[in-house]
Structures are given as C-alpha cells and as structure tokens.
Amino acid sequence: MNQKNNRKAKDPSDAPKELPSTLSGRIAELRERKNLTIRDLAQDSRFTKERIEDIESGLETWLSSTDRQLLARALAVDPYIIQEVETRPRLEESDDPVAYAAMLADLSDSILKGVKEQECPQCGNTLRCRVQEGLDIDEQPIYLAKAFCQKCPFILK
Numbered sequence: 001m002n003q004k005n006n007r008k009a010k011d012p013s014d015a016p017k018e019l020p021s022t023l024s025g026r027i028a029e030l031r032e033r034k035n036l037t038i039r040d041l042a043q044d045s046r047f048t049k050e051r052i053e054d055i056e057s058g059l060e061t062w063l064s065s066t067d068r069q070l071l072a073r074a075l076a077v078d079p080y081i082i083q084e085v086e087t088r089p090r091l092e093e094s095d096d097p098v099a100y101a102a103m104l105a106d107l108s109d110s111i112l113k114g115v116k117e118q119e120c121p122q123c124g125n126t127l128r129c130r131v132q133e134g135l136d137i138d139e140q141p142i143y144l145a146k147a148f149c150q151k152c153p154f155i156l157k
C-alpha cells in the first residue's frame, strides 16, 4: 500500500481501491464502478445530465449538503467520500467586494446569535467562532464576532 496517500483513509472498507483525488475524477469513477451512464446517474440523483457533465469535467467543484446527499445516495457511497475531495472556490474581497462584505455580515450575524462552529465560507472546513466583548468610544459594551478557520487562512476580525 502507498503510505503517502493514506492520511484520509478513515474507513478503508468503504474504499477498497484508491479513488481519484478530485471531485470530477471521483464522481466519474464511482459512476463507472456502478455501471451507470451519465444519464442514469442524473436520473437517480435527480440532477440534470448537464450538471453531472459539469461536475465530471471539473466545472463544479463543490456541492451543497442536500445535493451531496442525493449524489452520494445515487452512487451508494457515504457523503464523506464526496465531500473529502470537494474544493470550494475562494471568494476574494478583490473579486467581488459586495458579495464578500455580505458574506462577512452573514457570518457575523450568526456568530452573534450564538453559533460556535460554522462552515468556513472559503474552504468549507470548521470555523472556530467566538464573540468578543468590548467597549465603544462612549464606554458602551459592544459585541464583536471573531472567527478563524482551522484549515485555510480565512479570518474574521
């Protein structure tokens, strides 16, 4: 066995052979193992055929949890098998400042409402969140949402 590729093998019984390390490759491989055509998989997962093609050609690199579950069920695998190779495109502030600000505002809101762990908006990993209490210039207490990602450089400060 190749030790280098072993770091994520949590449940080897689920993956007897090594699966491709990209979402596109892995979906295609899992589909072929089940002898499904793209059309079959589209029907079973209730995705469009075009969407399956987008995923298998690497245009879509991550899925919502609902979509992931549908696809995993159609492929008869644990959703984790799909999730571990998803990559989320990073939303950079310079790409779309309005969307970026909205994303940070949403994040702050939920942290201030008491959410302690969230999905990182940049990579999907666990975000550690906390509320920091401070004082504003009039000595009034204010609450600030803070968060940092455990995997990528994303930080909310």
Ligand SMILES: [Zn+2]
Pocket: 120, 121, 122, 123, 124, 125, 149, 150, 151, 152, 153, 154
């Ligand atoms: Zn992250």
